[in-house]
Amino acid sequence: MNESCRQASNQRVIWPIYIFFLSLIMSGCSFIGANRSVEVVLSTNEVVKVDLTPRHYRALSHCQQAISSIPQNLFASLAPLTNEQRALLKWPAQLTNLKIKDCSWFQKRGEILDELDSLFSSKSQRIGIILPPISANEPALNIIIAQMRKELQREGFHSDGTLIIRRVEKNKMDALKVAAELVHMDRVAMLIGGLHPTHASAIAQIADQSQTPALIISANAPLGRSRQTMRVYPPLKRLALRLTAALKEQKVQDVVVFYPANGNLELFNIMKGFTTSGLRYSQATYSPDDPASILAAIKGQTSKIGNSQGRPAVLIFDNFRMVRHIVNMVTTALPNSNILFAGNQQWRSPALVVPRDEGLQGAIFVDFIGSYRNLPDLFEAPMTDSEYFTTAEAASRLDYLIIGHRLGNLAAEAARFGINRHEVAARFQSLKNRWDTYFPTSELAFDDGRESSWPVFLFGVTDNTIKEL
Amino acid sequence: MxxxxxxxxxxxxxxxxxxxxxxxxxxxxxxxxxxxxGVLESEQDQIQKLTAAIIPDNSTVLDRTGVKIGEYFSYYHIQIPYESIPRPMINALLAVEDRKFFEHAGVNWTSIGRAFVSVATSGHLKQGGSTITMQLVKNYLLTREKKISRKLREIILSYYVEKNLSKERILELYLNTMYMGHGAYGVGAASMVYYGKPLSELSLAEMSLLAGLFKAPSAYDPHKNPTAAIKRQQVVLNAMVAANLASPEEIAAAKKARLEFKPWTPINETVAPFFIAWIRTEVERLLNENEMVLNDRGYKISTTLDRKIQELANKSVLAHSAPLEALQTRVNLHRKKKTTERIEAALFATDVRTGAILSMVGGRNFQESQFNRTISSKRSPGSSFKPVLYSLALEKGMTWADLVYVSPVDVGGFRPKNHVGDEMTEVTLIKALAKSINTPVVSLAQKYGIKTVIERAQRMGVTSPMNLETGIAIGGFSATMLDVDSIYRTIANDGKQSAAFAITKIEDRDGKVLYQFDPTVATHVQVFSPEIATLLRSGLQAVLTNGTGGAISHMAPYAAGKTGTSDDSRDNWFAGFTKELVVTTWVGGDGHSSLGDGASGASLALPIWAQFLTDSMAAGFLATPWTTPESLVSVTIDPDYGSPADVGIPALFFKNKVPQKSQAADDMKTLKQGNGSYRELKLGE
CATH class of the missing domain: 1.20.5 (Single alpha-helices involved in coiled-coils or other helix-helix interfaces)
Known part of the structure; x- marks a missing residue:
């Protein structure tokens, strides 16, 4: 630390001028409640005007004396802010040129940092959302964001002004720039995004540097090391665990997995990761538009299914329509094979069980929705004869509504805290579900892996319906 | 001295x-x-042959109304008792052959003397000295060698014949057994051969010509040598005048009468040739006499064949000969084998309720090919077999509105294909039947078990052997038309199966009943309930309204059926029924050639079927409307999703299984039309 102080004292001293100007400004404008305009001399000797809110202005005044004692390499010595420095664009950079004479101020650095933190972002009640250019995800994103707005509105926030949505190309530099702008210029209380891995990485980085909470809304984007970054997404790991356990209960040893070539395989990948489960996997892909490819995929696996020592299981990570076709094709090729068919939430439809398919009797699948009667309060699923089914049109929409609901609640929580961003993150780690009956109220909002907690259900097929197991 | x-x-x-x-x-x-x-040998044995002689008679086959439609014989006979023989026929015979017949004792010595003198003076025989009795003896008991000893024996035997038989009996034997040319024996047979009508319908002029034939049937054959025949007829007529056996006026009229000779076509080849040929084996089977020779026994075989329906069936098959000939030419052009392919057609019709065989057309031309394709030919029934599977599906609780999954399947290398190629879609059960989609049927067969399918087929009357192979489901085995008929008759007959039959009674020449079909003891197996049968019928009606039988959709109110096309269109079927008739048609090559891409049950067999049914209705064989059991109700459904619809396929359902607006169907529709990645949650990349 002393070394840092020595280095700072060697720098050119311009702070007296700076303080002089600030003193003049503050003494002249302190009686005015409106924004104060201050002029700042940059290191390039360029003078720029900066608008400060009265609050910021008071804070600056308050720490005027303290600033005089800040070592000039303060940001270099305080890692979070050092990195933040690189992201600052214009006048805040001048702060790094402040010269100090007394390093004893460090005793007060926490207070100073709080004030600076406050100066840069907090109490904006805004949420920054970084999205990729319009893509196939757009309909789903629209549902999510619309639901977020509703949730914010319900929590008393002006939804239009609260959400700042920025579209960013899929490269990290652009994402970093936009994330930093959102944090330091728009002063958002929380970042949301990460649909593209580069976005997720940039958000995690900025969140880490600025101690800003960030919610990643993709299944597979890395969260990074920062505790500020969390995932809000249906619980793939839990689903995988539950499905694996169910297979083991059924004495399954060999699992053949069928999935579309461009399908979402996160659940399967997680299952494969459970190396202690003892399940042997083989897999085959197909193109949903090419029936011959499905037949070829099945044909390539029939010997493995037929020769399984235990009960063979066939996992199908595709929708109920494809499930019925594949089950039909497999059971036609291998009648009386006692195959256990299993899958995920994509199976969930009355069309899976109506008309009855003998091959599907006893089949299981996991889902993160149980009864459609127990959805979050804000929206209702169109009900069918069974509480476990809604319409296909509604089903896909409901999944995204729940995500939007979850994000909206967390965003409102972040905005409501109204304190420093890093404190928001800290409070999120101990946040408990409390909003509705869908998310288990006894659980923390995020688990140890910083994954949003989410319920998991296992269903079994019996005759013409499904039952929660 | x-x-x-x-x-x-x-x-x-x-x-x-x-x-x-x-x-x-x-x-x-x-x-x-x-x-x-041997002239002096005992005459008793010889005479015995005549006194105990049974005049040969054809065994005849009668249609359901008792009209003769066929006959079995070694030599063509039509036995006519003496009392039924027209008097002019007898007179004409007596006038030209033996005027003193009723006066001599078997031998007319005057005639013999005249003949002897004739031989002595001219060196050759100008006029015969044989009486009718002697001719009968010669033909019945002796050889034709020209020896004095034979003549002497003839005289002796004639004497004894006259002592043992009445004159009438001798005449009866003579008129029924003498060769009359063209394979006909006796005047009854000759009447049919030369005039195409029974003896009782002949005029004096016609009978006099027949009387002239006794002398030399070949020389006076009216078909081959009409001039000589007429000349001989004039001789007969003159002789009748001379013998005072007819009035001059009658003779004058007879001489002026114009005679019409009809080329003889055996009845066996005109009405129902394939049926008549088959009945012979049926009689042997029923009487358990494998070596029995029906010929000449005079059996009366009553059958179920309906002559009118048979005529319409013949006509329907014949009417499509031209396109089949053209197809045959095309097929042979592309045929690599040296032998020529023969494209044939066959039609088989039975009575729905009884199983009585009403018509049988075993091929296009009996003269060219006697092979009976309705009974003897074993061909792949193709999709016409599918109702067997659907009966199982309906019985196990499926409804016509249920979605079935059309996906390519592979069962141990067996890969059935659909006509539209590989596809992956969902259709209602009724549409799968109507459009004859293969893969759902194979899947059903696998689920129910091939053994179950075979058992069901056998209960529905299929007798041809079937192997435990998946291909059975889509007709991958060899079946007769009788098998296919049984399947559809079981459906048409409210789920009751009974064996098809053709023979109702067999009597010997004395009227003794050798076999009698008893409908009360005939087996009627209730294979499935009348409701299931009615459901199946409604599905088969959909084949006509919305499926491969669309060309005859107008018949759907009173007809139902199914197409069948085996691999490469080698066999092309249409089998269906009305409330009264079960009709099966088939078209294919005897050499099992592919008939080409355009060939199918719908394009080849269906037109014959349709024409037959149309003609039979026009002829008065009404197809009466079906009734529906109270437990069933008709609902029009969306063919793709099974929901009730204003426009779609009308089908029958159990009242407790009436299709409702189905969430399952809606989900499928939504998924297919919209979001194919249903709940995939693929946010992110």
Missing amino acids: FLRARPNLGFFTVAIAGICVVAVLIFGGIYAYLWSE
């Missing part, structure tokens, strides 16, 4: 002795000759 007389006595004695010796030698020689020639 004594001495002088001695030499005289001696000479006289010697002379007498010599004469005696010579006489003994002569008569002994004659006796020895006659003995050696």
Whole structure:
């Protein structure tokens, strides 16, 4: 630390001028409640005007004396802010040129940092959302964001002004720039995004540097090391665990997995990761538009299914329509094979069980929705004869509504805290579900892996319906 | 005196002795000759042949109304009792052959003497001396060799015949057994052969011509030599005048009468040739006499064949000969084998309720090919077999509105294909049937088990062997038309199966019943309930309204059926029924050639079926409307999703299984039309 102080004292001293100007400004404008305009001399000797809110202005005044004692390499010595420095664009950079004479101020650095933190972002009640250019995800994103707005509105926030949505190309530099702008210029209380891995990485980085909470809304984007970054997404790991356990209960040893070539395989990948489960996997892909490819995929696996020592299981990570076709094709090729068919939430439809398919009797699948009667309060699923089914049109929409609901609640929580961003993150780690009956109220909002907690259900097929197991 | 007389006595004695010796030698020689020639053999055995003679008679096949439609014979006979023989026929015969028949005792010595003189003076026989009795003896008991001994034997036997048989019996034997040309024996057969009508319908002119044939059937054959025949007829008519056996006016009219000779076509080849040929084996089967020869036994075989329906069936098959000939030409052009392919067609119709065979057309032309394709041919029934599977599906609870999954399947290398190629879609059960989609049927068969499918088929009347192979589901085995008929008749007959039959009664010539079909003891197996049968019928009606039988959609209110096309269109079927008739048609090559891409049950067999049904209805065989059991109700459904719809396929359902607006169907529709990645949650990349 002393070394840092020595280095700072060697720098050119311009702070007296700076303080002089600030003193003049503050003494002249302190009686005015409106924004104060201050002029700042940059290191390039360029003078720029900066608008400060009265609050910021008071804070600056308050720490005027303290600033005089800040070592000039303060940001270099305080890692979070050092990195933040690189992201600052214009006048805040001048702060790094402040010269100090007394390093004893460090005793007060926490207070100073709080004030600076406050100066840069907090109490904006805004949420920054970084999205990729319009893509196939757009309909789903629209549902999510619309639901977020509703949730914010319900929590008393002006939804239009609260959400700042920025579209960013899929490269990290652009994402970093936009994330930093959102944090330091728009002063958002929380970042949301990460649909593209580069976005997720940039958000995690900025969140880490600025101690800003960030919610990643993709299944597979890395969260990074920062505790500020969390995932809000249906619980793939839990689903995988539950499905694996169910297979083991059924004495399954060999699992053949069928999935579309461009399908979402996160659940399967997680299952494969459970190396202690003892399940042997083989897999085959197909193109949903090419029936011959499905037949070829099945044909390539029939010997493995037929020769399984235990009960063979066939996992199908595709929708109920494809499930019925594949089950039909497999059971036609291998009648009386006692195959256990299993899958995920994509199976969930009355069309899976109506008309009855003998091959599907006893089949299981996991889902993160149980009864459609127990959805979050804000929206209702169109009900069918069974509480476990809604319409296909509604089903896909409901999944995204729940995500939007979850994000909206967390965003409102972040905005409501109204304190420093890093404190928001800290409070999120101990946040408990409390909003509705869908998310288990006894659980923390995020688990140890910083994954949003989410319920998991296992269903079994019996005759013409499904039952929660 | 004594001495002088001695030499005289001696000479006289010697002379007498010599004469005696010579006489003994002569008569002994004659006796020895006659003995050696058999002239003096006992006549009893020979006469016995005639007295106990049974006049051969054709075994006849009768249609359901008792009209003759066929006959079995070695030689063509139509036995006519003496009392049924028209008097002019007898008179004409007597006038030209034996005017003193009722006066002599078998031999007319005057005629013999006249013949002898004729031979002596002219060196050859100008006029025969044989009486009718002698001719009968010659033809019935003796050979035709020209020897004095044979003639002497003829005379002797004729004498004895006259002693043992009445004149009428002799005439009856003569008129029923003498060869009349063209394979016909007797005037009854000759009447059919030359005039195409029974003897009782002949005029004097016509009968007189027949009487002239006894002398030389070949020389006076009216078909081959009408001039000679007419000339001979005139001789007969003149003889009748001379013998005072007809009035001059009658003779004058007869001489002026114009005779019409019809080429003889055996009835066996005109009405129902394939049926008649098959009935022979059926009789043998029923009487359990494999070696039995029906010919000439005079059996009366009553059958179920409906002559009118048979005629319409013949006509329907014949009407499509031209396009089949053209197809045959095309097929042979592309045929690599040296042999020529023959494209054939067959039609088989039975009565829905009884199983009685009403018509049988075993091929396009019996003269060209006698192979009966309805009974003897074993061909792949293709999709016409599918109702067997659907009966199982419906019985196990499926409804016509249920979605079935059309996906390519592979069962141990067996890969059934659909006509539209590989596809992956969902259709209602009824549409799968109507459009004859293969893969759902194979899947159903696998689920129910091939053994179950075979058992069901056998219960529905299929007797052809079937192997435990998946291909069975789509007709991958060899079946007869009788098998296919049984399947559809079981459906048409409210789920009851009964064996098809054709023979109702067999009587011998004396009227003794040898076999009688008893409908009360005939097996009627209730294979599935009448409701299931009605459901199936509604599905088969959909084949006509919305499926491969669309060309005859207008018939759907009273008809139902199914197409069938085996691999490469080798066999092309249409099987269906009305409330009264079950009709099965088939078109294919005898050499099992592919009939090309355009060939199918719908394009080849269906038109024959449709014409037959249309014609039979026009002829008065009404197809009455079906009734529906109260437990069933008709609902029009969306063919793709099974929901009730204003426009779609009308189908029957159990009242407790009426299709409702189905969330499952809606989900499928939504998924197919919209979001194919249903709940995939693929946010992110």
